[in-house]
Amino acid sequence: MLNKKKKKKEPYDRIRPILEYLTFADSYTKRIREILKNNNLWITNDNVSYGPHTLLKLAYLKYYFDIALEIAKNYFKNYVFIDTFAGSGLVSIKDTEYVSLGSSLLALIFKSRSGTSFSKIIGMEIDENKFSLLYRRLNLIKEELNLATDIKLIKGDINKKIDDIANEINQGDYGILFVDPEGIEISLGDLSKILSRSKSIDVILNQSEGVYRLLGKAQNGDSVSLKRLEQYLPTLSNVQDPEKARDILFNQFGKPIEATAEIRDVNNSPKYELVLRVRSTKSGAPWVKGMVEFANNITTKYNGKIVLNILDQIHGKGGRIDDFFKPS
Ligand SMILES: C[S@@+](CC[C@H](N)C(=O)[O-])C[C@H]1O[C@@H](n2cnc3c(N)ncnc32)[C@H](O)[C@@H]1O
Known part of the structure; x- marks a missing residue:
């Protein structure tokens, strides 16, 4: 009898198609690249x-999009993606010629996988040039x-x-709120204004x-750092223990803590x-x-170096590398 149990794919075999999609190396996203190039909207130096x-x-x-929309389609009619730090739509990868889709x-x-898409994209971007490109x-x-898709972009x-x-x-909207600053240029407390609009908004916070x-620094008496922390999340400023600070941050905006992924360069x-x-x-x-x-088997196991090696391989610059880059 055939063994019907599916063998679990290796992390490399799972991340590679995602990286192909993101960096315009699969058939769907190659088409997007051609459209952008033909209209002079590809990335410039x-x-x-x-x-x-x-x-x-x-x-x-992207992985969460799939999980979330597959569930949301059974309970909601509208799926909204809220991108508070939206960027320009494309991301150039440092010191390489690789380009990725932006959020x-x-x-x-x-x-x-069942063909569900977002019904609305709400994006905010502060930079004039990036906003125009976006x-x-x-x-x-x-x-x-x-x-x-309804597109609502706010400069x-x-x-x-x-x-x-x-x-x-x-x-009644289902939403994913993506908060992706470069540092801590947001007052986290204000996000409650967005979250209070619908009970069904998930958050991914960078x-x-x-x-x-x-x-x-704040604990060592640096008043500038203390002030910045207060702007980020006021309750943090009284906390002495970093682990406790992490709990406060995560309990307010990061439940459940287990899906947290550390990103390494x-x-x-x-x-x-x-x-x-x-x-x-x-x-x-569930x-x-x-x-x-x-998060545990892919995101936190890899780092920027391994990603770069896989990109080189995808884009024809290296050999098969999964054997020696197998995460431990
Ligand atoms: C890390 S990038 C975002 C990348 C984007 N999420 C993506 O994946 O393509 C952060 C962006 O936030 C913008 N930004 C910085 N401060 C901002 C603010 N106060 N309000 C809105 N956008 C801001 C920056 O110009 C930059 O484009």
């Missing part, structure tokens, strides 16, 4: 670039792919325009390592943590198990 570890963040996001463009073109890229792709500072975002969300550095140094906070349901949140598994 003056775009800011981020290290290869950025792809681990985007892979985590908002990824959300726009994403289809879950606007043109997303609207071009929407038109060319004939997508029904400005998230800390001043949070109400504009909140007003775009309706009570929590900079810088928070812990500030905490250390090409030197294997921690850069930030991705914190997932999901809505509460009667059954708990779907988070899939995320915990992905």
Whole structure:
């Protein structure tokens, strides 16, 4: 008799297709690249670039899109992606010629395994140039792919325009709120304005390592660091113990703690943590198990260096490397 039990794929075999998709090496995203190139909206040299570890963040996001939309389709009619630090739609990978989908463009073109897509993308970006690129890229792709997705992009500072975002969300919407600053340029407490619009908003927060550095400095009496911490999350400023600070941060915006993923760069140094906070349901949140598994077996096992090696392989620059890069 045939053994029907599916063999679990190796981490390498799971991350590789995601990286192919993100870096325009699979058939669907190759088409997106051609459309952008043909309309002079491909990336140029003056775009800011981020290290290869950025792809681990985007892979985590994409993985959650699939889990979340597959469940949401049974309970909700509208699925909203809220990108508070939206960027330009594309991400240039530092010191390489590789380009990735940025979070908002990824959300726009994403289809879950049963074909579910976001009904609305709400994005905010402060930088004039990036905002203009984001606007043109997303609207071009929407038109060319004939997508029904509603796109609402707002130019400005998230800390001043949070109400504009909140007003775009309706009570019965299912939402994923992605908070992806470069450092700690947000007042976390204000996110409650967005979260109060619907009971069904999950949060993925990019929590900079810088928070812990500030905490250390503040504890040594540095008043500037203390002030910045207070702006980030007021309750943190009285906390002496870093572990306790981590609990406070995570309990407010990061439940359940198990799906947290540490992102490490090409030197294997921690850069930030991705914190997932999901809505509460009667059954708990069983779907988070899939995320915990992905975070533990993929996101935290890899780092920027390994990602770079896989990218080289995908884009024809290296041999098969999974044997010697098998995560321990
Ligand atoms: C890490 S990048 C975001 C990348 C994006 N999420 C992606 O995956 O493509 C952070 C972005 O936030 C923007 N930004 C910084 N401060 C901001 C603020 N106060 N309000 C809105 N956007 C801000 C920056 O210009 C930058 O494009």
